[in-house]
Amino acid sequence: MSGIIELTQLNKIYRGAVDVQVLFDINLSLAAGTCNSIMGASGSGKTTLLNIMGTLDVPTSGDVIIDGKLVNNMTNNQLARLRNETIGFVFQFHHLLPEFTALENVLMPYLIKRRRPSREVINRADELFDMLEIANVKHSPATKMSGGQQQRTAIARALINNPKIILTDEPTGNLDSETTQKICKGFREINRRYGTTFIVVTHDYRVAEHTDRIVEIRDGRIIADKTSG
Amino acid sequence: MLAFKIALRFLTHGRSQSILILVGIAIAISIQIFVGLLIDSLQRTIVDRTIGNSPHITISSATDVSTIRRWQQIVSEVENNKQVKAFSPSATGNAFVEKDNSNLPVLVRGFPFSAADQIYNIGDAIYDGTEYSSRREVLIGHELRKELELEVGDKLILSLPRGGKVTLTVSGFYDLGVASINKSWLFTYLGTAQEIFDFGDRVTSIEMAVKDVFQADAVAGQLEKTLNNNDIVIENWKDQNEELLSGLEGQKISSAIIQIVIIASVVIAIASVLAISVLQKSPEIGILKAMGINDFNASLIFIYEGFLLGLVGSLAGLGLGIGLLYAFLTFTASPEGAPIVDLYFNYGFVVRSWLIALIAATLAGVIPARKSLKLNPIDVIRGR
Numbered sequence: 001m002s003g004i005i006e007l008t009q010l011n012k013i014y015r016g017a018v019d020v021q022v023l024f025d026i027n028l029s030l031a032a033g034t035c036n037s038i039m040g041a042s043g044s045g046k047t048t049l050l051n052i053m054g055t056l057d058v059p060t061s062g063d064v065i066i067d068g069k070l071v072n073n074m075t076n077n078q079l080a081r082l083r084n085e086t087i088g089f090v091f092q093f094h095h096l097l098p099e100f101t102a103l104e105n106v107l108m109p110y111l112i113k114r115r116r117p118s119r120e121v122i123n124r125a126d127e128l129f130d131m132l133e134i135a136n137v138k139h140s141p142a143t144k145m146s147g148g149q150q151q152r153t154a155i156a157r158a159l160i161n162n163p164k165i166i167l168t169d170e171p172t173g174n175l176d177s178e179t180t181q182k183i184c185k186g187f188r189e190i191n192r193r194y195g196t197t198f199i200v201v202t203h204d205y206r207v208a209e210h211t212d213r214i215v216e217i218r219d220g221r222i223i224a225d226k227t228s229g
Numbered sequence: 230m231l232a233f234k235i236a237l238r239f240l241t242h243g244r245s246q247s248i249l250i251l252v253g254i255a256i257a258i259s260i261q262i263f264v265g266l267l268i269d270s271l272q273r274t275i276v277d278r279t280i281g282n283s284p285h286i287t288i289s290s291a292t293d294v295s296t297i298r299r300w301q302q303i304v305s306e307v308e309n310n311k312q313v314k315a316f317s318p319s320a321t322g323n324a325f326v327e328k329d330n331s332n333l334p335v336l337v338r339g340f341p342f343s344a345a346d347q348i349y350n351i352g353d354a355i356y357d358g359t360e361y362s363s364r365r366e367v368l369i370g371h372e373l374r375k376e377l378e379l380e381v382g383d384k385l386i387l388s389l390p391r392g393g394k395v396t397l398t399v400s401g402f403y404d405l406g407v408a409s410i411n412k413s414w415l416f417t418y419l420g421t422a423q424e425i426f427d428f429g430d431r432v433t434s435i436e437m438a439v440k441d442v443f444q445a446d447a448v449a450g451q452l453e454k455t456l457n458n459n460d461i462v463i464e465n466w467k468d469q470n471e472e473l474l475s476g477l478e479g480q481k482i483s484s485a486i487i488q489i490v491i492i493a494s495v496v497i498a499i500a501s502v503l504a505i506s507v508l509q510k511s512p513e514i515g516i517l518k519a520m521g522i523n524d525f526n527a528s529l530i531f532i533y534e535g536f537l538l539g540l541v542g543s544l545a546g547l548g549l550g551i552g553l554l555y556a557f558l559t560f561t562a563s564p565e566g567a568p569i570v571d572l573y574f575n576y577g578f579v580v581r582s583w584l585i586a587l588i589a590a591t592l593a594g595v596i597p598a599r600k601s602l603k604l605n606p607i608d609v610i611r612g613r
Binding site for chain 2: 057111112115169
């Protein structure tokens with residue numbers, strides 16, 4: 001069965017005074033609608049792998065197929081469109097736009113494509129705010145929220161275009177354990193409700209244990225691939 | 230319009246930075262408008278005061294006889310030239326006015342009043358009495374009046390070079406603002422001058438005013454071509470005032486240089502502020518790119534920022550510059566309230582300056598916009 005993300009013979013070398021290879025012959029297929037985590041120590045190449053899956057970075061060799069499309073030869077604008085329509089990102093730092101309110105930040109990916117928010121998208125935003133328990137800060141400026149609220153707003157933003165894939169890099173790296181649990185439960189709820197595929201990069205087992213599949217990376221190579229019962 | 234909305238929000242969010250750059254743009258543009266309008270007004274005032282009350286082109290006789298033959302034919306050619314605003318035949322001769330035991334030389338100038346009024350603005354210059362309304366009436370200048378201690382209705386006896394005397398009645402007094410004219414010119418009917426000097430129906434010159442004073446030489450050239458007459462000579466004010474013109478040209482160039490330097494400094498100021506803004510906003514731009522904004526729309530944010538800064542800054546600058554000019558003219562006016570420079574409000578210059586400032590400010594956004602093109606979301610995400 002072909003996955004929503006297919007990586008074949010993927011290598012990544014950072015060119016410089018000394019070439020550094022961070023990924024070695026990665027072959028990975030991630031099924032649609034699943035919740036996956038990629039684990040590894042710092043410098044293992046897991047974030048590079050995530051960035052390549054998110055079309056933010058390009059492999060030195062190998063093929064990347066996202067939602068059935070080979071992305072290797074796409075132009076910048078084609079990639080931007082693909083990201084906007086198919087992929088949502090949640091980073092360790094929320095990167096909300098401080099000039100905008102929580103709601104405006106959440107609607108941003110939608111407004112990149114269209115001029116005005118539709119009634120449906122506003123309803124969807126409300127639903128996401130409710131589900132992530134941040135409806136009370138909907139109209140607050142991004143700078144006037146707690147770290148957990150900001151990160152949950154970033155999650156709502158990643159979900160607003162109803163993407164097939166959510167890529168998250170250490171989404172709870174800055175949060176306390178209670179908020180971490182809330183966010184992990186939020187991911188599972190979204191996965192269950194909308195069938196969104198999750199790829200969570202983390203070094204934290206407490207996060208990884210919420211996912212269906214744990215792929216472990218060391219020194220740029222996949223060393224373990226466990227699927228939970 | 231997301232790029233526009235983001236640009237507006239970036240500017241209003243970093244309010245103190247935006248206000249600072251807006252004040253900078255406004256001051257620069259206000260100086261440009263102030264200097265430009267003032268120098269333009271100054272030039273026109275100088276030209277007006279130099280040639281405003283005199284003909285721009287004069288046709289006179291090139292022969293030994295001072296009068297022009299068949300001048301009506303010349304007049305009909307002049308009439309056909311669309312650049313000519315007003316024209317008047319004139320009969321002019323020298324005479325003397327007796328005062329005590331000496332003779333004062335004067336120039337008797339005969340014109341149809343309405344035609345002369347269009348060239349010399351004599352109607353507005355009459356400050357006492359009226360225009361000449363009968364054949365033996367004459368208008369006297371302010372300085373000559375003081376010298377001869379005349380009043381309206383007084384008689385004036387002229388001694389003619391060929392002998393004989395003529396008595397004229399003073400209908401009024403004029404002040405053309407030029408002492409030498411006020412002291413020596415007498416205005417009277419064309420027919421009166423022709424009769425006094427025995428010119429018959431001939432005239433000594435045909436004088437004219439043109440629509441664009443700076444085209445006087447070109448119009449004179451056209452007339453020379455169409456008239457093709459060796460018995461006459463055509464002179465224009467530009468040929469007679471070459472030094473003044475080169476002075477004005479120098480002034481014009483220095484004004485242009487000042488304006489170019491100001492626009493350049495506005496562009497550099499906006500570009501440098503926006504370049505810093507790209508650095509400050511790189512996390513936001515990076516995340517927008519990760520979310521799928523394309524490079525063009527991301528760079529458009531900075532073009533819009535330049536445009537908005539230019540729009541608001543230049544409009545404020547226009548208001549400030551025009552205010553400055555009025556304040557300058559008010560504070561430097563004479564005690565009677567007459568400004569040292571007649572304000573000539575050149576709308577074309579103001580609109581042109583505003584558009585140039587707006588376009589320059591928008592283009593200043595191109596430099597940071599190009600910088601934002603190179604911004605890779607990966608670097609931003611890694612950098613934090």
